[in-house]
Amino acid sequence: MKRDCAHPIALAAFAALALAGCQRESRDFEPPTKTVSSPSVRMSMIQPGAVVTGTALEHKYEDNAYALSEGKRLFGWYNCNGCHANGGGDKGPALMDNVWVYGSDPANIYATIVEGRPNGMPSFGGHVPDNEVWELVAYVRSLSGLASDSAAPNRADAMQVKKPESQTDKQTPVVAAPSGASERP
Numbered sequence: 383m384k385r386d387c388a389h390p391i392a393l394a395a396f397a398a399l400a401l402a403g404c405q406r407e408s409r410d411f412e413p414p415t416k417t418v419s420s421p422s423v424r425m426s427m428i429q430p431g432a433v434v435t436g437t438a439l440e441h442k443y444e445d446n447a448y449a450l451s452e453g454k455r456l457f458g459w460y461n462c463n464g465c466h467a468n469g470g471g472d473k474g475p476a477l478m479d480n481v482w483v484y485g486s487d488p489a490n491i492y493a494t495i496v497e498g499r500p501n502g503m504p505s506f507g508g509h510v511p512d513n514e515v516w517e518l519v520a521y522v523r524s525l526s527g528l529a530s531d532s533a534a535p536n537r538a539d540a541m542q543v544k545k546p547e548s549q550t551d552k553q554t555p556v557v558a559a560p561s562g563a564s565e566r567p
Contacts, residue, residue, distance in 0.1 A: 443516040453518045453520050481556055486528065492519050528553070
């Protein structure tokens with residue numbers, strides 16, 4: 383009897399293709415070994431400072447679904463909801479629109495969390511580990527659609543108050559003057 387080799391070869395090719403497509407991303411469950419000191423960023427349009435962007439850690443968290451879901455969990459755990467009301471704004475500014483008082487770059491958001499801001503945002507530097515701050519940064523950016531669609535969580539385990547991050551319309555960030563700042567002629 384003649385044995386047909388096409389079937390096992392096709393099956394092996396299909397299995398190899400299926401295995402190659404299984405891994406969407408690598409997930410690091412340990413905090414990164416490299417720590418980042420607080421970047422020097424512009425606090426407002428009237429204060430000097432350099433904007434630092436493009437660090438390797440920013441992108442490690444921005445494009446990672448696990449980091450975004452951890453940031454979402456930490457957002458509730460550290461009671462960011464208390465001031466930002468699930469990103470819609472309350473005592474603190476809204477995080478799901480395109481208006482960013484201190485800039486939408488990850489380094490600016492990192493500095494806001496670590497150093498705090500005048501008129502209400504407390505400093506969490508030294509209280510929240512760096513890797514968790516970067517996870518929060520990635521999640522905060524995802525609230526206004528600035529996260530990668532492939533990395534953003536699709537659903538929450540709690541009540542939905544808005545569309546999932548992966549379906550949020552991308553907002554074009556604009557810089558707004560901080561509250562209390564007056565414009566000079």
